[in-house]
Amino acid sequence: MRIVLLGPPGSGKGTQAALLKERLGVPHISTGDLLRAAVAAGTPLGLKAKAAMDAGELVSDELMLGLIEERMGADDVKAGYLLDGYPRNLAQARALDELLGRLELPVQRALSLIVDEEAIVQRLAKRAEEEGRSDDSEAVVRNRLQVYREQTAPVAGHYRETGLLKEVDGIGTVERINQRLVEALG
Ligand code: AP5
8 A cells, every 4th residue: 555644753663663564564654763764874965954853843855855766766665655754845746746757656645644732742852862863852842833833734734635635633642542543444
């Protein structure tokens, strides 16, 4: 299956993708993970992306399109994909439609995890303590949420218009939410 996972920062996209990829036998493609790997390796992409990531801002559409074009062109994607973290604004959504149309691998379902901001702030504060991810400080989380509201939330509307969107309650145990996602996939 070819799936886009949507939802605010900390809504559980990565956690759920790890479970769904086993069940569906498709790669989990997380642009956040790809960027963090590039930063850790000190690649030119990582060096360009780091400042925006640390501030909780979006990395430029141009850099992201290069990254996603390269990844979606790989052979394993032909089996399907779980895309997490892309698209993050309407320009990226349109660019992705164009790219996937060209590859003949269009999105079949967009799953959107619904989690309120209070729960998100609590989850990410816990992760900040446990893992020390550089963009999980309270101030940066607040900015990530604002960027989400202003730029990323409209992406759900893009998929609603084409009838691909399913919204799923993202509060509860990881297992229960996974069950809801599986049900939403039909
Ligand atoms: P990215 O890595 O995509 O960050 P994000 O969307 O903010 O997502 P997170 O990884 O924080 O959350 P998640 O929804 O995956 O939740 P998770 O499962 O981890 O992006 C990072 C940065 O990269 C961006 O800010 C931007 O700068 C850049 N970037 C990436 N893509 C880009 C793009 N397309 N364009 C431009 N820039 C881009 O869970 C969060 C926590 O909650 C974990 O600790 C987890 O254990 C816990 N948790 C999960 N489920 C539950 C549950 N049910 N109950 C309680 N806790 C839970």
